[in-house]
Amino acid sequence: MSLSGPQLEIGLRTLDVPVVVRCHGRHAELLRDSVAHTWRDCTHEAAVDDPDPAVVDVVLDDDETVVEQARLRGATASTSLEHLLHDLSPVVTERAITRNAGRLLMLHAAGVADGESGACVALVAPSGTGKTTATRILARELGYASDETVGIRDDLGVVAHPKPLSILTSEHSALKVQTPASRLGLQPTPTGLHLAGVLVLRRDPDGPEVEVAPVRTVLALAELAPQTSYLSRLPRPLHRLADALVATGGLRVVTYREADALRPVVRDLLDGAA
Amino acid sequence: MRARRVPVVDEYVEDGEAAVFVDGRVVVLSPLATHLLGLVADEWTDLKTVSQGLEAAFGVPPTGSAAEATAEALQALEAEGVVEIENSVNRPISN
Numbered sequence: 337m338s339l340s341g342p343q344l345e346i347g348l349r350t351l352d353v354p355v356v357v358r359c360h361g362r363h364a365e366l367l368r369d370s371v372a373h374t375w376r377d378c379t380h381e382a383a384v385d386d387p388d389p390a391v392v393d394v395v396l397d398d399d400e401t402v403v404e405q406a407r408l409r410g411a412t413a414s415t416s417l418e419h420l421l422h423d424l425s426p427v428v429t430e431r432a433i434t435r436n437a438g439r440l441l442m443l444h445a446a447g448v449a450d451g452e453s454g455a456c457v458a459l460v461a462p463s464g465t466g467k468t469t470a471t472r473i474l475a476r477e478l479g480y481a482s483d484e485t486v487g488i489r490d491d492l493g494v495v496a497h498p499k500p501l502s503i504l505t506s507e508h509s510a511l512k513v514q515t516p517a518s519r520l521g522l523q524p525t526p527t528g529l530h531l532a533g534v535l536v537l538r539r540d541p542d543g544p545e546v547e548v549a550p551v552r553t554v555l556a557l558a559e560l561a562p563q564t565s566y567l568s569r570l571p572r573p574l575h576r577l578a579d580a581l582v583a584t585g586g587l588r589v590v591t592y593r594e595a596d597a598l599r600p601v602v603r604d605l606l607d608g609a610a
Numbered sequence: 611m612r613a614r615r616v617p618v619v620d621e622y623v624e625d626g627e628a629a630v631f632v633d634g635r636v637v638v639l640s641p642l643a644t645h646l647l648g649l650v651a652d653e654w655t656d657l658k659t660v661s662q663g664l665e666a667a668f669g670v671p672p673t674g675s676a677a678e679a680t681a682e683a684l685q686a687l688e689a690e691g692v693v694e695i696e697n698s699v700n701r702p703i704s705n
Contacts (some may be wrong), residue, residue: 561636575622575629578622
């Protein structure tokens with residue numbers, strides 16, 4: 337892509353994908369520093385030397401015309417830094433997910449892991465229904481793997497996506513502030529991540545404090561399929577998903593009032609995998 | 611009436627129940643529907659063949675004939691997008 341003005345690059349690695357964010361526009365330097373800060377848990381300088389990274393162009397400029405032109409050329413662009421960082425997060429995620437199509441089993445899930453063993457629990461939930469809140473509570477003690485997407489290899493190794501957490505600034509705003517996990521006091525991503533269990537989160541303020549229900553695998557496939565990315569691109573996708581579930585004790589649906597109640601449930605799964 | 615299977619992405623069977631990945635979604639079939647799907651071939655299969663197989667496995671239906679029950683069950687499978695019925699006007703529209 338040809339964009340006018342200076343270009344500053346930042347190398348990231350997430351979901352095992354090298355990503356280069358190219359910052360353009362009048363405020364490219366401020367943008368570069370801000371992206372580096374918000375994505376610091378994914379920083380990977382070597383990505384800029386990778387022969388085939390996923391490339392994301394971002395433009396921060398006061399001039400609406402420059403922003404409009406950049407958008408027409410496929411860049412993520414804005415006159416507002418906050419909006420740009422908000423828009424960048426799903427773009428990086430989408431690029432990393434697309435690169436993994438046909439390779440990783442990808443669940444729309446938060447991931448938290450034991451800091452020593454690397455055992456990781458995937459907490460599946462549709463967008464806006466509790467993943468980030470649960471992550472912020474659980475990853476104070478457990479390693480942070482993602483609040484959005486967990487990648488699973490066929491050997492049940494887990495690939496982290498430790499993106500900044502998207503946090504709503506107010507009930508009346510659609511804008512989410514991007515905050516690195518390390519800034520929120522969450523624990524770093526452990527090494528040697530492997531799947532220890534899969535939970536579907538179902539928050540019900542009027543329901544039981546916490547209740548765990550097993551789901552038969554044949555039904556779990558229908559439950560989980562809408563919460564995956566590029567499932568159909570995997571060879572024998574239902575068998576791949578079923579194998580992951582069976583190997584980790586099957587899918588469980590956890591109904592809970594407050595995210596704090598998830599702690600013993602997740603701990604049990606992690607301890608069981610140790 | 612004749613029916614044939616629609617190509618699916620994948621099919622997983624557990625305890626006689628199938629999860630079928632078709633048209634970007636996963637459909638879970640009852641034991642009867644799973645058995646029925648197993649009787650339908652990739653090529654056009656006669657209702658009589660399917661009906662006899664279903665009757666052998668599940669017995670005579672409490673009301674109506676086996677052929678009527680089979681036709682009804684096939685139409686339900688067609689609505690889920692896992693089989694195709696010859697000259698049917700009820701075929702679901704794929705995206």
